[in-house]
Amino acid sequence: MSVLFQTGKYFLRKSYSYSFCKYVLLRKKSDVPRKFITFDEIVAQRRAEARRSLVVQVNSESSFDELYGYCSKYSSIKDVYHYKNSGEEHFMLIEFSSEDNLQSILQSCCSHQKDLEVMAVQSPFVWFRASDAKEKLTANGLELRVKDGNNKYSEDVLFDDLMKCQTVSEQIQMLYDKTILNDVGARLRYMVARQLEVILSSLYTNIQVLPFGSSVNGFGKMGCDLDLVLTNSLTDEMMSPSNRLVYQEKRSDSSRGPWQRHMELVGALLELRVPGAARVQRILNARVPIVKYSQELVDVDVDLCFNNMSGVHMSSLLYALGSLVPAGPALAVTVRRWAAAVQLTQPHPGRWITNFPLTLMVLFFLMTQKILPTFRRLIECAGKQDVRVTEDNINCTFVRDLSRLPPHSYQPSSDNLQTLLLKFFEFYSQFDFQEHAISVIEGKPIRKPNTLPLYIVNPLEPALNVSRNVSYEECERLKMEVRNAAWHLEACLDNNQADDWGILGLVEKKTTRGLKKLLRAGNQQRLVSVKDLFKDDQPETTPGSDRE
Ligand code: GTP
Ligand code: MG
Numbered sequence: 001m002s003v004l005f006q007t008g009k010y011f012l013r014k015s016y017s018y019s020f021c022k023y024v025l026l027r028k029k030s031d032v033p034r035k036f037i038t039f040d041e042i043v044a045q046r047r048a049e050a051r052r053s054l055v056v057q058v059n060s061e062s063s064f065d066e067l068y069g070y071c072s073k074y075s076s077i078k079d080v081y082h083y084k085n086s087g088e089e090h091f092m093l094i095e096f097s098s099e100d101n102l103q104s105i106l107q108s109c110c111s112h113q114k115d116l117e118v119m120a121v122q123s124p125f126v127w128f129r130a131s132d133a134k135e136k137l138t139a140n141g142l143e144l145r146v147k148d149g150n151n152k153y154s155e156d157v158l159f160d161d162l163m164k165c166q167t168v169s170e171q172i173q174m175l176y177d178k179t180i181l182n183d184v185g186a187r188l189r190y191m192v193a194r195q196l197e198v199i200l201s202s203l204y205t206n207i208q209v210l211p212f213g214s215s216v217n218g219f220g221k222m223g224c225d226l227d228l229v230l231t232n233s234l235t236d237e238m239m240s241p242s243n244r245l246v247y248q249e250k251r252s253d254s255s256r257g258p259w260q261r262h263m264e265l266v267g268a269l270l271e272l273r274v275p276g277a278a279r280v281q282r283i284l285n286a287r288v289p290i291v292k293y294s295q296e297l298v299d300v301d302v303d304l305c306f307n308n309m310s311g312v313h314m315s316s317l318l319y320a321l322g323s324l325v326p327a328g329p330a331l332a333v334t335v336r337r338w339a340a341a342v343q344l345t346q347p348h349p350g351r352w353i354t355n356f357p358l359t360l361m362v363l364f365f366l367m368t369q370k371i372l373p374t375f376r377r378l379i380e381c382a383g384k385q386d387v388r389v390t391e392d393n394i395n396c397t398f399v400r401d402l403s404r405l406p407p408h409s410y411q412p413s414s415d416n417l418q419t420l421l422l423k424f425f426e427f428y429s430q431f432d433f434q435e436h437a438i439s440v441i442e443g444k445p446i447r448k449p450n451t452l453p454l455y456i457v458n459p460l461e462p463a464l465n466v467s468r469n470v471s472y473e474e475c476e477r478l479k480m481e482v483r484n485a486a487w488h489l490e491a492c493l494d495n496n497q498a499d500d501w502g503i504l505g506l507v508e509k510k511t512t513r514g515l516k517k518l519l520r521a522g523n524q525q526r527l528v529s530v531k532d533l534f535k536d537d538q539p540e541t542t543p544g545s546d547r548e
Contacts, residue, residue: 036323038400039316043216050124050190052078052102053095055297057127060090064144067092067128069137074108075101081184083150085299092128093149093187123195125275125297149184150299152222159508168418168489168502175337175503176330181220188298189215189226195295196228196304199274200266205247208233210312213303217315218322219332219359225301229308230266259306260284266304267291310460313388313396317375317459321363324402325371327413331420332362337507342481344474351471353478357456360440360466364456365424366413367443373409374443375459381405396460418489421503425486433475437465454478 058067061082071077076097083091096102102124111120158178165171181189193209200207213227214220252258263284270277276297283290290305305311322329336355339345346352366372381399388396399405413420431438436445437455441462448455453475458464470478485506492501500508 036320036402039216039319040400042319043210046186046190046216047194048099049095049187050194052097052099053093053124053187053191053194054102054105055125055188055191056092056094057125057297058090058092059128059130061144061147063090063128064092065139066131066137067094068139068142070128071096071105072139074105080144081146081149081187082144083148083184083188085150085296087296091297092144093184093191095187121199121273121275123198123275124191125195146184149182150188150222153178159504162502162504162507163499165502167416168421168492169416171503172330172334172417172421175507176333179221179337180329180333181215181222181224185222186215189300192226192295192298192300192302193228195274195276196230199269200230203265203269204230204232206233206235206238207231212311212315214355217318218329219318219336219355221333221336223299225303226295227311228302228304229311230304230306231309232307256289260289262306263289263291263304266306307391309388309390310392310394310396313390313394314460316396316400317378317398318359318363320378320398320400320402321372324373324410325366325413327417327420328363328366328372330417331366331424332359334421334503334507335359335362335424338485338503339481341507341509342484344478344481349469351469352474353454353467353470357454357467357470360456360459361428361438362424364438364440364443365427366420367440368427369413369415369420369423370411371413372443373405375441376443377405377409381409394460418502422486422489425482425489428482429479429486433479 056067058064064080064082068077068080071094078095078097080095081093083093085091096105106122109122109126158175161174161178162171165174189211193211197207197209200209208231210229210231211226212229214224215226264282267280267282270280270291270293276295277293278296280291280293283292288305288308290303292301292303294301322332336345336358339353339355339358344353345355345358363372367374375398378398381404382397383399383404386397386400390396415423432445433454435448437448437457439446439457439462440459441457446457452465452468452470453472454467454470455465456467458466488500488505489502492498492505498505
């Protein structure tokens with residue numbers, strides 16, 4: 001759903017289905033330069049929202065009146081969103097008007113007194129105790145605006161809706177709108193980051209916990225995993241030479257060992273001190289040590305690493321390219337969905353491609369069509385304010401504010417989504433994977449530096465191949481599946497009556513489709529819902545490869 005407002009020179013589109021409810025300023029007919037909201041601005045806005053928000057577990061959706069009445073006695077409330085987790089527990093995400101408001105409500109919170117098994121912890125996740133008080137609290141006629149805000153769109157309903165579309169382009173747009181991470185999903189992910197930041201800040205001064213990956217790059221779906229990085233954000237003021245009192249600090253050597261131990265400590269803290277954190281796993285021997293856990297209060301799987309800022313800059317790059325051409329995210333969502341359906345991607349890591357390199361393949365294709373500028377162009381247009389070099393010396397400098405790109409760096413496509421998707425599959429059907437590498441730096445195929453079956457250049461570390469884990473067999477399967485997809489799309493241009501017409505034949509798992517046919521043939525008594533049969537078989541993605 002999207003709404004257009006006019007504000008001064010610009011049309012402002014508030015797109016509720018966009019991953020972080022981003023506001024996109026559209027170009028007016030008079031060709032006023034387009035104004036972009038940068039990744040850094042979105043992140044700052046989301047972090048500020050999280051600092052003035054609280055997640056409250058409640059009995060049910062009908063607790064809204066009472067909770068609103070109780071909290072508004074202390075503070076002024078901006079918005080309240082409702083959601084359920086997979087345990088069918090109900091939660092309200094409350095955004096207060098200011099951070100100070102949140103402080104006053106936090107002072108009214110208490111812990112499980114007298115319970116010796118519980119060590120108190122302050123975090124933005126609380127619960128609302130039932131009360132015998134006679135006082136009737138109400139929200140004074142205000143209504144809960146969002147219900148079930150974090151729920152995924154039902155797969156059965158989605159496929160029925162796709163069936164009813166008139167064109168393949170409409171199907172692609174619908175798939176994007178119904179499955180992309182929504183505003184509540186994005187807010188909750190920043191709350192998970194905020195919770196860690198609050199709990200860890202007593203041990204690590206000025207720690208920042210930043211989301212990266214598909215939760216923030218504009219390509220994530222509802223329910224995608226949450227990638228987080230713990231990083232140290234020392235301000236200039238803190239490092240000023242005029243300050244004469246300096247903290248005594250522990251120095252660790254620059255090898256991986258100390259970082260592994262920090263991650264071990266964080267793993268223990270997750271188990272002992274972070275409400276909702278469960279199933280903590282430490283993967284400490286990877287190139288970037290990570291700790292995985294599930295945050296059950298929000299229903300999200302988290303991958304946490306230390307100081308790996310290049311992931312955040314990569315997200316900023318993907319976000320920038322995605323916001324430049326809306327067709328990009330729509331195509332990428334369809335391609336990622338197709339790859340999961342034909343099992344090119346898998347729920348666990350292995351010798352197959354993952355969502356991140358697939359997204360680079362989509363962006364690369366759009367660059368070859370001149371619809372997107374190359375990454376080299378973004379580097380050339382960078383100013384002083386764009387310089388970013390990570391602690392491990394990775395240069396992540398490129399222009400962030402895309403309104404500074406010179407005109408004609410890219411051209412709007414005259415093709416609709418259907419044509420672009422077909423061209424995407426045809427392009428890779430003919431791509432010479434044996435000789436060529438995919439490089440979004442150059443935006444054209446380059447000669448492969450080695451004989452690995454699939455070579456996709458990491459734009460921030462050009463010496464690395466982000467798909468170096470992909471085996472020969474998996475690369476062959478990729479080549480076969482892009483050809484099949486191109487044939488399928490070409491065939492359905494003449495026939496949109498078939499029950500797998502358009503992208504249905506690409507994004508619905510073949511087994512699911514077979515069972516649906518059975519259902520339609522009247523076997524409802526035996527099979528209640530196709531979705532129920534695949535509860536444990538949701539296509540997900542796997543962590544990256546050149547990081548291992
Ligand atoms: P999904 O989690 O599958 O929705 O997609 P994702 O884009 O979040 O991918 P993933 O969780 O695997 O990785 C998170 C982020 O880490 C990516 O968006 C990239 O920024 C970065 N990343 C992933 N794989 C690689 C890789 O192979 N090399 C490098 N350098 N970075 C990677
Ligand atoms: Mg991810």
